[in-house]
Amino acid sequence: MKSPYLITKEEIVRIYKPVNPHTHKGIQGHAVIIAGSYGKIGAAVLASKSCLKSGCGLVTTFIPKCGYQILQISIPEVMTVTDESINFITNIHLPLIPQAVGIGPGIGKELGTQKALFEFLRVNKAPLVLDADALNIISENLSWLELVPEDTILTPHSKELERLIGKWNSESEKFQKTIAFSEKYKVIVVMKGARTFTINRNSVYENTSGNAALATAGSGDTLTGILTSLLAQGYEPKYASKFGVYLHGLTADIALRKTGYESFIASDIIKNLGKAFLSLEK
């Protein structure tokens, strides 16, 4: 394997498109987050809030009924559409055409949710982020990846990656298998971990921001929201995937002085998104 390209601040500053003063919320993009099940509505809250706080104009979140009040009270800026089922997602129906969709955090693996994911993948045309249980379900149905838009972004942590590509015997085999997977299915794989690598076909990019404070519940759910927001704003997946992981890591680098490693939580990622964007302005 070639040595990875580093995702540096200089490159991200070139990718970053500051907000046009004449824009409006319709132009900023409408993102959809499909997330949550009973006991894991927090994943939907975190993904939705990070999505809205990363610059898209509108966010609609699709959740099972049990999450309705939680979501509306936690984030009044986000619109909510509920499934007919109370505890988990069974039938994804969206009253809009989204500019991007992020699906998977906290959805679980109930049979009804698996069917709903399949039906959704069959009809969806919007740029897509697949995370968490969406990946776990797809691991058992890899042919479903033939349904997703080219350059869909997958964000597995190492266990989820193993479910997708199978076990590896060395680091280099892990990269080889992930590159082959990215090529076969024409997707971008963000291999999350203490070091995060973005694999786009045979190109490997290593993120240079972030620290161990990110090792906390919901940290990946917020990354899904950030990536979905960038896609909804029109960033191409090859740029959104690098920009998103860099911004996500940057929030932890900014927050660390105040929170230390121990008290940093996923909500601190969201809280520091503003400072992260500001630090990219020339």
Ligand SMILES: NC(=O)C1=CN([C@@H]2O[C@H](COP(=O)(O)OP(=O)(O)OC[C@H]3O[C@@H](n4cnc5c(N)ncnc54)[C@H](OP(=O)(O)O)[C@@H]3O)[C@@H](O)[C@H]2O)[C@@H](O)CC1
């Ligand atoms: N508030 C909420 O609503 C929250 C909801 N959430 C939702 O819960 C669902 C389950 O998600 P999950 O990721 O916790 O479970 P799972 O896929 O079994 O993986 C966990 C196992 O993987 C391993 N592991 C190895 N390397 C790793 C790494 N770098 N990063 C992470 N793990 C790594 C490690 O195993 P070990 O190394 O111990 O063998 C570990 O035991 C999912 O839908 C998610 O969105 C969460 O976001 C939390 C907040």
Ligand SMILES: Nc1ncnc2c1ncn2[C@@H]1O[C@H](COP(=O)(O)OP(=O)(O)O)[C@@H](O)[C@H]1O
């Ligand atoms: N030690 C670490 N250093 C830097 N980043 C980390 C570290 N541990 C975890 N992360 C980052 O935190 C996020 C964790 O994602 P994930 O495991 O999906 O969390 P969750 O499912 O709880 O939301 C990933 O972006 C990962 O790269």
Ligand SMILES: [Mg+2]
């Ligand atoms: Mg996760």
